[in-house]
Amino acid sequence: MEYQDYYKILGVSRQATDKEIRDAFRRLARKYHPDVNPGNKTAEEQFKKINEAYTVLSDPEKHRKYDTLGANFEQFSRSTGRTATSPTGSRRSNVPFDRSDPGGFRTSTSGGLGDFSDFFDMLFNDGSRRRATTPQATATDQQLEVTLAEAFTGVKRPFEVTIAQPCALCNGTGRYRGSVCFTCSGTGQMKQTRRVEVQVPAGVADGTRLQARTDATSTPLTFVVSVLPDPNFERKGDDLYVDVPVPLTTAVLGGEVPVANPAGKRFLIKIPAESENGKRIVLRGLGMPKASGSGFGDLYARIQVELPRHLTAREREIFEELRRLRSAAGTR
Numbered sequence: 233m234e235y236q237d238y239y240k241i242l243g244v245s246r247q248a249t250d251k252e253i254r255d256a257f258r259r260l261a262r263k264y265h266p267d268v269n270p271g272n273k274t275a276e277e278q279f280k281k282i283n284e285a286y287t288v289l290s291d292p293e294k295h296r297k298y299d300t301l302g303a304n305f306e307q308f309s310r311s312t313g314r315t316a317t318s319p320t321g322s323r324r325s326n327v328p329f330d331r332s333d334p335g336g337f338r339t340s341t342s343g344g345l346g347d348f349s350d351f352f353d354m355l356f357n358d359g360s361r362r363r364a365t366t367p368q369a370t371a372t373d374q375q376l377e378v379t380l381a382e383a384f385t386g387v388k389r390p391f392e393v394t395i396a397q398p399c400a401l402c403n404g405t406g407r408y409r410g411s412v413c414f415t416c417s418g419t420g421q422m423k424q425t426r427r428v429e430v431q432v433p434a435g436v437a438d439g440t441r442l443q444a445r446t447d448a449t450s451t452p453l454t455f456v457v458s459v460l461p462d463p464n465f466e467r468k469g470d471d472l473y474v475d476v477p478v479p480l481t482t483a484v485l486g487g488e489v490p491v492a493n494p495a496g497k498r499f500l501i502k503i504p505a506e507s508e509n510g511k512r513i514v515l516r517g518l519g520m521p522k523a524s525g526s527g528f529g530d531l532y533a534r535i536q537v538e539l540p541r542h543l544t545a546r547e548r549e550i551f552e553e554l555r556r557l558r559s560a561a562g563t564r
């Protein structure tokens with residue numbers, strides 16, 4: 233498998249801007265377009281390479297992945313048992329131009345030539361070809377699940393969404409040189425993966441709707457928050473309920489026991505002497521942050537008295553002594 237230097241193919245630097253990449257693609261696409269070079273296999277191959285290079289470098293997510301891998305390609309190919317510089321470098325398939333297609337090219341659902349290199353397949357075969365049908369559509373609200381800990385602290389959650397951009401070759405018209413544009417298959421659009429970061433505020437409630445944009449001018453996307461149940465905490469509005477194990481001796485004599493909030497911050501709570509099992513201790517202001525941004529709910533610690541087990545002989549003697557004393561006093 234051959235490493236594809238997409239920068240070299242488009243004749244741009246690694247620091248090229250989106251516009252430079254687009255301009256280079258359009259210039260080269262016009263030059264190597266099969267309609268301009270009928271029957272020229274070299275031009276055809278070159279055109280496919282240009283198309284592939286642009287597909288990667290014009291898509292922020294693919295571009296990033298390519299740059300990350302590019303730096304480690306030798307190491308990567310060794311670890312996967314593949315050869316980075318195979319002299320044969322055979323291409324995965326040799327889909328011929330479909331001359332019955334009005335654009336002169338076989339069209340595919342991925343909106344391009346559908347004939348990319350092995351290198352491309354290796355790097356992006358996890359969905360780029362199915363991109364048009366992935367569930368990451370923008371039309372409907374997306375579910376955003378957070379843990380209670382994340383709801384407590386707030387969290388930034390990255391999402392990948394598929395958006396449609398005007399096709400760079402036909403400028404969104406769907407027509408190129410009097411034919412159906414082969415880059416976008418006449419749709420006038422190129423699908424691209426973009427990353428959005430959704431800011432989930434501290435104290436977010438289940439069912440809250442949040443909005444995020446891929447950039448300043450794009451249509452906002454809606455995300456519906458689902459706060460997952462927590463094994464330790466029960467949430468009622470901004471208040472939290474937690475069971476706190478308390479040793480029998482502490483419940484009887486009083487003392488302190490550690491408690492952690494959902495974010496994992498630990499503190500000690502005072503257990504009054506002779507606290508009954510199930511007693512609730514209210515810790516004001518230690519509940520969930522209020523989504524309004526000011527103040528906190530309360531934390532209710534429910535005492536769960538733990539009876540001692542595996543008593544030593546001496547401990548058993550003491551309990552027996554205690555029973556005698558209480559029995560004698562008529563207090564059981």
Ligand SMILES: [Zn+2]
Nearest residue numbers: 399402413416
């Ligand atoms: Zn187009």
